[in-house]
Amino acid sequence: MxxxxxxxxxxxxxxxxGVLAWLRNNLFSNWFNTLLTLTAVYLVWLIIxxxxxxxxxxxDWSGTDRAACTGEGACxxxxxxxxxxxxxxxxxxxxxxxxxxxxxxxILGAAPLFVSWMPRKVLYAxxxxxxxxxxxxxxxxxxxxxxxxxxxxxxxxxxxTLVIAAIGISGALPLGIxxxxxxxxxxxxxxxxxxTFIEFWRGxxxxxxxxxxxxxxxxxxxxxMNFDKxxxxxxxxxxxxxxxxxxxxxxxxxxxxxxxxxAAAAMGLGYWRMMGLVxxxxxxxxxxxxxxxxxxxxxxxxxxxxxIGLFDLLNSIKQATTDPAWLGMATEGYVFAAxxxxxxxxxxxxxxxxxxxxxxTGHKR
Amino acid sequence: xxxxxxxxxxxxxxxxxxxxxVFQILSVVFVVAFGWFLFxxxxxxxxxxGITSGFSFxxxxxxxxxxxxxxxxxESDSYGRVFLVGLLNTxxxxxxxxxxATILGFVIxxxxxxxxxxxxxxxxxxxxIFRNIPPLLQIFFWYFAILLPLPGPKQSLSLxxxxxxxxxxxxxxxxxxxDGFWPFVIALGLTVAGIFLLVRWVRKRFEATGQTxxxxxxxxxxxxxxxxxxxLIFGNPFAWTVPELKGFxxxxxxxxxxxxxxxxxxxxIYTASFIAEIVRSGxxxxxxxxxxxxxxxxxxxxxxxxxxxxxxxxxxxxxxLTSQYLNLVKNSSLAAGIGYPDMVxxxxxxxxxxxxxxIEVIAITMSVYLSISISISIxxxxxxxxxxxxxx
Numbered sequence: 001m002x003x004x005x006x007x008x009x010x011x012x013x014x015x016x017x018g019v020l021a022w023l024r025n026n027l028f029s030n031w032f033n034t035l036l037t038l039t040a041v042y043l044v045w046l047i048i049x050x051x052x053x054x055x056x057x058x059x060d061w062s063g064t065d066r067a068a069c070t071g072e073g074a075c076x077x078x079x080x081x082x083x084x085x086x087x088x089x090x091x092x093x094x095x096x097x098x099x100x101x102x103x104x105x106x107i108l109g110a111a112p113l114f115v116s117w118m119p120r121k122v123l124y125a126x127x128x129x130x131x132x133x134x135x136x137x138x139x140x141x142x143x144x145x146x147x148x149x150x151x152x153x154x155x156x157x158x159x160x161t162l163v164i165a166a167i168g169i170s171g172a173l174p175l176g177i178x179x180x181x182x183x184x185x186x187x188x189x190x191x192x193x194x195x196t197f198i199e200f201w202r203g204x205x206x207x208x209x210x211x212x213x214x215x216x217x218x219x220x221x222x223x224x225m226n227f228d229k230x231x232x233x234x235x236x237x238x239x240x241x242x243x244x245x246x247x248x249x250x251x252x253x254x255x256x257x258x259x260x261x262x263a264a265a266a267m268g269l270g271y272w273r274m275m276g277l278v279x280x281x282x283x284x285x286x287x288x289x290x291x292x293x294x295x296x297x298x299x300x301x302x303x304x305x306x307x308i309g310l311f312d313l314l315n316s317i318k319q320a321t322t323d324p325a326w327l328g329m330a331t332e333g334y335v336f337a338a339x340x341x342x343x344x345x346x347x348x349x350x351x352x353x354x355x356x357x358x359x360x361t362g363h364k365r
Numbered sequence: 366x367x368x369x370x371x372x373x374x375x376x377x378x379x380x381x382x383x384x385x386x387v388f389q390i391l392s393v394v395f396v397v398a399f400g401w402f403l404f405x406x407x408x409x410x411x412x413x414x415g416i417t418s419g420f421s422f423x424x425x426x427x428x429x430x431x432x433x434x435x436x437x438x439x440e441s442d443s444y445g446r447v448f449l450v451g452l453l454n455t456x457x458x459x460x461x462x463x464x465x466a467t468i469l470g471f472v473i474x475x476x477x478x479x480x481x482x483x484x485x486x487x488x489x490x491x492x493x494i495f496r497n498i499p500p501l502l503q504i505f506f507w508y509f510a511i512l513l514p515l516p517g518p519k520q521s522l523s524l525x526x527x528x529x530x531x532x533x534x535x536x537x538x539x540x541x542x543x544d545g546f547w548p549f550v551i552a553l554g555l556t557v558a559g560i561f562l563l564v565r566w567v568r569k570r571f572e573a574t575g576q577t578x579x580x581x582x583x584x585x586x587x588x589x590x591x592x593x594x595x596x597l598i599f600g601n602p603f604a605w606t607v608p609e610l611k612g613f614x615x616x617x618x619x620x621x622x623x624x625x626x627x628x629x630x631x632x633x634i635y636t637a638s639f640i641a642e643i644v645r646s647g648x649x650x651x652x653x654x655x656x657x658x659x660x661x662x663x664x665x666x667x668x669x670x671x672x673x674x675x676x677x678x679x680x681x682x683x684x685x686l687t688s689q690y691l692n693l694v695k696n697s698s699l700a701a702g703i704g705y706p707d708m709v710x711x712x713x714x715x716x717x718x719x720x721x722x723x724i725e726v727i728a729i730t731m732s733v734y735l736s737i738s739i740s741i742s743i744x745x746x747x748x749x750x751x752x753x754x755x756x757x
Binding site for chain 1: 406411480487497499502503509510511514698701
């Protein structure tokens with residue numbers, strides 16, 4: 001009996017598997033696509049090699065002063081020499097461990113919040129949010145337990161940027177939630193007040209708000225009462241951002257089905273317990289990505305305090321580039337600042353996206 | 366409920382209606398009292414500092430020069446005129462920024478969805494870089510790191526001896542009104558009005574009879590012919606002047622100051638990254654079934670795009686797009702950081718410092734921005750209600 005033997009399979013056509021197929025499908029599928037690819041390659045070739053040359057290959061990395069920069073490329077020595085000023089501003093050098101400790105405590109304290117299996121997270125978060133600002137204030141500002149006082153005018157650099165961002169968001173979040181509740185309230189007077197407040201702050205640029213808090217706030221206050229510049233800026237930033245938070249939270253409140261409100265009311269819960277136990281936990285969870293995005297915007301907006309003369313990261317760098325010993329370092333300085341801001345903002349936006357993905361299961365209607 | 370059900374007697378303290386009234390009255394009283402407290406403090410403070418409030422300072426002479434003014438301005442002009450100059454500069458930078466950001470944003474948003482892997486990646490990298498860097502930092506970068514270190518006018522970079530880029534800005538050929546300027550403008554205005562009427566007539570006829578008319582081709586022909594005829598009869602509307610190096614600076618032509626270039630570049634690049642994301646999500650929001658349905662009805666790909674995809678994508682794109690425009694207008698106030706003479710840096714900066722009229726100046730500045738954003742949001746609501754899906 002003759003047995004039928006199959007011939008061995010022929011290999012797949014060269015153009016349908018592997019690198020070649022990928023290239024063909026993704027880059028050269030038709031003449032238009034090919035043209036686009038070639039244009040993009042040309043563009044990349046035009047930009048990337050000079051940038052790499054400037055930033056790495058021709059750059060000077062070590063040294064202590066301007067004379068160390070002989071190459072054609074970037075002079076990272078400038079950043080290296082001024083690094084501590086960019087991080088701490090004019091915070092006294094001997095006391096900078098206090099800033100470091102504050103940061104370490106923040107990271108250690110906040111870390112459990114990002115662990116998904118942590119029990120009693122809400123309780124812990126509340127405790128942390130109540131306790132940590134006190135500790136941070138004591139550490140940064142001093143004046144207790146025989147610690148030397150460091151006035152806020154000598155705060156600066158990245159540290160000041162982070163302080164403004166942290167205080168800004170922790171002030172704006174509760175205020176924003178209250179405003180959002182007020183805007184959705186049944187009481188017309190409260191609603192009108194909240195809508196006016198929100199629309200006012202959303203309608204003006206932050207710069208005018210900062211101008212206002214620096215020139216008008218002293219006029220508003222009673223005789224003899226005065227805040228320092230940092231607190232005035234913070235008041236402006238908190239009021240401004242709370243309006244944006246309010247709109248984000250309102251979106252979450254609107255997404256909660258009416259049945260939830262009715263069920264809570266049918267259980268005999270009053271307004272505050274209905275909101276606190278039923279509505280807000282669901283609504284806030286829905287809008288975490290929106291809140292993170294607002295926070296990113298706030299973080300970028302902190303750079304505006306330069307207008308009223310606070311020495312945040314951007315202003316420290318701007319001042320350093322005007323130093324006669326380091327003239328012509330503007331590109332290096334601003335590229336460094338951009339990198340720092342970018343790392344923070346990009347990290348947060350990735351975090352917000354991952355939360356969005358995690359929350360997407362089953363919540364979409 | 367039957368009438369015989371037992372009445373629940375509760376104290377008026379727990380009656381939600383009474384509570385609501387009390388709460389509202391309390392909050393209004395609190396706000397009014399707080400406002401009065403601020404007002405009273407301000408009055409006292411102003412009296413102590415000897416500042417007279419009121420808007421009469423607007424008529425005083427300003428006494429400082431402005432680098433860029435769209436209307437005639439000299440140092441002896443009033444603060445009111447300064448305000449106008451600043452407002453126009455703000456509007457100019459916003460308008461140009463919006464146009465550039467829209468073009469760039471749409472191109473990059475479409476590129477991000479391109480099946481071409483490389484193009485998609487380049488667009489993604491652009492978006493991720495520029496939207497995560499503060500706009501003020503981008504403005505500083507363009508201004509302090511790129512434009513100011515450029516060589517002076519004598520060694521300026523030139524393109525065909527007509528465009529010159531130096532640390533004093535961009536010098537380029539500029540139009541000056543020529544012989545046929547006014548006839549040209551009138552002809553252009555008439556043409557635009559004619560096209561408007563034509564389009565209305567075409568639409569009406571189409572709805573009534575179903576007959577089509579090549580409105581686009583006719584409009585283009587009208588646009589070319591009528592103003593062209595005006596030029597032929599009355600002469601050249603613009604007398605172009607070309608910048609020439611005389612001494613240490615350029616004469617003639619149009620000068621674009623470096624502050625303006627830095628601000629426009631930074632704002633449009635920054636905003637474009639957001640617009641690109643909006644465009645991408647708008648296009649993705651149109652389900653693929655729509656394309657398939659349109660194709661199976663026999664519509665050509667170009668018609669599918671024009672009549673099915675784009676109208677539905679625009680419904681998703683336009684509301685967030687306007688809020689980005691609004692953001693751009695508000696971000697143009699960052700001009701104060703590099704001293705571009707916009708409304709905030711001129712009026713809330715220089716004028717405020719010279720006059721000390723903090724409250725009036727800030728109030729005027731804020732109310733301008735407020736009226737811009739309120740009018741845009743009214744427009745937006747009207748547009749939204751017009752295009753909203755009529756759902757069953």
